[in-house]
Amino acid sequence: MNNSLATPWEERFGWFWYGSDVIYNWEEKDFLNAAKNFYDAGNTTAILFGTHFRFSYWAYWDDIEDTIAKITKAFHAYGIKVIEHHSTHLTYRIDNDAMKQSYLSSSFADKGFKNFLETSQANPVLGGSHMDDFGQIDGSTGEICxxxxxxxxxxxxxxxxxxYGGNAHCFNHPSFFKAYTEHLERIIKKANIDGIMNDDVQWFGAGNACTCQYCRELFYKETGYHLLDPENWSSFYENYNDPVYIAWKRFKKKSSGDFHRKLDAFYKELDFHPLRPAYCAEVLPFDTTCYGFESASELWNYIFQECCGLIKYSYVCFAIEAVHRYALASRRGVPSMALFYPATEDSTYCAWALARSxxxxxxGTMHSNTLSDKPYRAFEKKHAALYNNPLKISDLAFYFSEMTRDYTSPNAPQKYMKPFMSYMEAAYVSGLTSDMVFCRDSIEELSKHEVIIAPYIIMVGEDELEKLAQYVRLGGKLVIIGEFGTKKPDIQKRSINEAVSALGLTARLNEEVYHGKAEINYQGKSYRFNNVTSDGCVIPNGSEPILLGENGEILGxxxxxxxGEIIWLPCDIGNNDFQPAIWPQAKETDAYASVLPSLRENGGALLSLLVNQKHLTVLAGEDVIGTIYKVNGDYVVHLVNTIDMLPEEDCKVFKTDTIPQFLEGAKKLKAFPVQINMTEAKDIKAVKLYSPEFVGERxxxxxxxxxxLLINIPENLFSGYLLIHIVISNNESKN
Structure with a gap:
């Protein structure tokens, strides 16, 4: 259907949960009432969630398909789009009887389905084969994993x-594809859905899958390599110096994306052109399942992140994942989005404010429907033009390398991605606005950014080195931190001196180890770091020394x-501290003490000193975080108050812990100035302030x-979130 929204940025996604009660007990009036409530809450699109491990519900597929049709009919009556969403290939199929009883009594399994314990463990013929025949095979055992x-x-x-407790199917198996697409075709034809999320599409078995007959044959066909047998698996698995293992990881990543592309072709054969949103919880630290999220990103209409942790204690980690989703979505010309699981009214407001910023x-979704997004949906609808296709104005961009994450070391998350993420977090909490660039980006894309930060980028191709060198020659500032370029994409080693030489740098690194304090002096600014470690000191060869150790050692x-300019800092500054997301437990959860002081004193201080300019400075204390965008020719600034969201010490926390500044009636902030360094010197017509916390504009x-531009934010105006609209004179765009 078409609900006549002007742009995809005006969609407001909600989640509709259903199970056996809805399937077997609801009448037409119940579906219509649910649709009305969904509409009244301000949503325009419903993502369905129910019978998620779909192949374990094979015995009830007719009932599920019919129910999806009933939901869609009711929601369409209110102009609401419906996106079917389920796990493509995860199951509850378990061999261990003790685990089976425990797992199937959990909240994931719906006891309202008659004989579910038996049917979920059955082995029916689907797609021409028994279901167990297309289970993923563990390479270390040769058995279903x-x-x-x-x-x-x-x-x-x-x-x-x-x-997840069960097994997963292999999406390279032809019988699986046949069985799955037959189910999809019935849903499409029965229900007239508007979109679909084919969730998961990952390789499991703790990284050892899949080595079934079809994967082995396809791997050999595409690479010329044979997969090893179980008796030789241990010498192969996680051997990052083995070209066959690297080829297998690349093959799995490609296979995940190819499966989504096969589905795309299948949909087109049915003349079905669905919305296809896709999400991933964590992209930056790892991709151990070779997920199809990145490799098929050209197919997604909405690219979003799943913020699984406790919002109050995880927002810093969520923020850096958001930088990635925004950048990836921008490359694809689609909106990015964040999915949260708020547990309270204040965490709902906080999550909404963070996402929009x-x-x-x-x-947002939660198992109960006691919370409402309605005030925020109404606010963003009223100010829709200010949220439409925001173009980020950034102080710097981080160079993200999937190859470094995936193909360099079994401990790449700890060795390389943790310091990478530490610098991203440091930028965020230090008031620097960040974007991201990718190794596949063109020189034109790279050159949109005045400063590119490349922290701990290990696997770098010759083509990348040339693009980065060209970026510098054309006027860019490239900041290299830590180890750089020491592996080629073919896993051959390269010295760091070879890598920086390819960039045009004349300086070289020796083997003189250093640990101690150091001081940086750059463009008339200086800062002293208390803890700097390096495996070598720099021989400048005409470069300007800017980071010196206690006895004059040249560290950068x-x-x-x-x-342009290259800044080379081949050392560790501080401990690369990291503020992780806190995944909720059933009751209380362990939370980590704030590392914001360390982030600001090390990475934040360094990056603040090296950027050419800050486009936005919020003088309300370090914890009021601002972001700035160009929207329809005007400037739009978001301010989010994150004060005291992180504990000072390790402690036990709960998902219902309040976020005081987002409570109704919270104490408002004192007056403070906001400084903006605009990209162009154009006359300002007006500055307008908005917030869900007050009616109208200020x-x-x-x-x-x-x-x-200097804006004086008045006192007693807001406590949690403020939207600033800077209207440019003679701007023909309507806002």
């Missing part, structure tokens, strides 16, 4: 083994190259001097 995976958690980014749409240099005092 659990849908287990390894991810990272905590401030040290340590590995954690997790599993990150240039994203907001969507700056070199002008044609119109007009603050402001002064303009060319590109510089």
């Amino acid at each position: 659990l849908n287990s995976y390894i991810h990272t958690e905590g401030k040290d980014v340590h590995w954690v083994f997790k599993h 990150w240039g994203q749409l907001y969507t 240099v700056s070199e002008k190259i044609e119109q 007009s603050p005092d402001y002064t303009q001097n060319g590109k510089n």
